[in-house]
Amino acid sequence: MLCRSAAILQGADLANAFMGGRTDFAQGTLEDKKKGALNIANAVKKYAETSPIPVALHLDHGKNLDSCIAAIAGGYTSVMIDGSSLPFEENVELTREVVKYAHERGVTVEGELGVLAGVEDHVFAANSTYTNPMDAVKFFRQTGVDALAISYGTKHGANKGKDTVIRKEIAIATKECMLHEGIEGTLVSHGSSTVPQYIVSEINALGGDIHDAYGIKKEQLKEVSKLGIRKINVDTDIRLAVTRNLRELFKNEPELREKTTISGIYQLLLANPSAFDPRVFLPPIMDTVMYGNVPDEDIGCIVDCIERGVREVVGTLIVEFDSVGKAPLIEAVSLDEMAERYRKKGI
Numbered sequence: 001m002l003c004r005s006a007a008i009l010q011g012a013d014l015a016n017a018f019m020g021g022r023t024d025f026a027q028g029t030l031e032d033k034k035k036g037a038l039n040i041a042n043a044v045k046k047y048a049e050t051s052p053i054p055v056a057l058h059l060d061h062g063k064n065l066d067s068c069i070a071a072i073a074g075g076y077t078s079v080m081i082d083g084s085s086l087p088f089e090e091n092v093e094l095t096r097e098v099v100k101y102a103h104e105r106g107v108t109v110e111g112e113l114g115v116l117a118g119v120e121d122h123v124f125a126a127n128s129t130y131t132n133p134m135d136a137v138k139f140f141r142q143t144g145v146d147a148l149a150i151s152y153g154t155k156h157g158a159n160k161g162k163d164t165v166i167r168k169e170i171a172i173a174t175k176e177c178m179l180h181e182g183i184e185g186t187l188v189s190h191g192s193s194t195v196p197q198y199i200v201s202e203i204n205a206l207g208g209d210i211h212d213a214y215g216i217k218k219e220q221l222k223e224v225s226k227l228g229i230r231k232i233n234v235d236t237d238i239r240l241a242v243t244r245n246l247r248e249l250f251k252n253e254p255e256l257r258e259k260t261t262i263s264g265i266y267q268l269l270l271a272n273p274s275a276f277d278p279r280v281f282l283p284p285i286m287d288t289v290m291y292g293n294v295p296d297e298d299i300g301c302i303v304d305c306i307e308r309g310v311r312e313v314v315g316t317l318i319v320e321f322d323s324v325g326k327a328p329l330i331e332a333v334s335l336d337e338m339a340e341r342y343r344k345k346g347i
């Protein structure tokens with residue numbers, strides 16, 4: 001809020017399951033996801049309604065129509081349907097179906113074309129297949145999506161390779177083709193964490209064991225942000241910063257290691273030195289995770305670790321990506337009004 005930048009908060013499909021109370025979130029049912037989506041949306045609404053900046057809540061990597069319906073039912077204002085592992089025609093068909101459902105409710109939709117390498121919740125591919133710019137144009141036309149994630153060299157997870165180079169030509173060509181065809185739409189860069197090396201070193205100095213963790217260079221992301229990429233997805237950096245803060249807390253305040261409500265978190269940190277997904281460490285405080293209850297001061301210290309981690313990473317990138325002060329330029333539109341606009345446009 002201090003930066004006056006608009007905000008897009010993302011919850012992935014499996015994050016909804018976790019927030020629905022499934023610590024084994026990979027096994028989450030549709031009911032779990034609905035419950036979690038509602039918890040997330042309620043938390044976001046609580047702050048967004050009184051916030052002077054526009055806030056969107058977006059589902060990342062929805063895997064099917066049901067996942068998108070669960071998110072929308074909970075209160076998400078935007079969804080991604082990831083049909084990138086399907087053949088082109090089937091991807092179009094699935095995405096089109098989600099667009100129809102979502103737009104009727106004023107919810108925006110992101111699709112994906114081309115395959116990113118790496119792992120992100122249930123999304124996994126060993127190799128990438130770059131997006132064909134001409135297919136991207138066809139995809140926008142045939143599906144009516146608002147945004148499209150392209151594959152152009154970025155990678156999910158913390159192990160992106162030491163000297164990853166983004167194929168920016170793909171973004172440029174796609175945007176150029178869209179301009180020629182009169183297509184409005186947002187291009188999205190997934191797998192774009194920068195994996196700050198200082199945070200990785202700090203985690204390892206605090207008992208962590210993380211290796212070969214390299215991200216995308218900020219300079220490359222700054223460059224593509226001027227070349228048609230309008231949304232840059234960052235997740236790993238936040239996970240790393242929160243993990244570092246948790247490790248630091250228990251090092252600096254050893255008496256907390258024995259406190260009843262949070263000693264379980266310390267034990268999980270000890271048992272999982274190579275983990276940096278906060279969902280590994282937070283199961284002992286699921287009531288706080290799901291509903292925001294902070295019953296004692298010790299749990300308050302954990303919440304503070306999370307908040308500071310988010311602020312450090314997101315604040316840095318808002319500045320780096322030149323988003324400071326842009327909030328007033330973004331029109332905040334209600335779902336009803338968006339539904340009306342989609343109806344008028346016939347999409």
Ligand SMILES: [Zn+2]
Binds near residue numbers: 061120156191
């Ligand atoms: Zn992604």
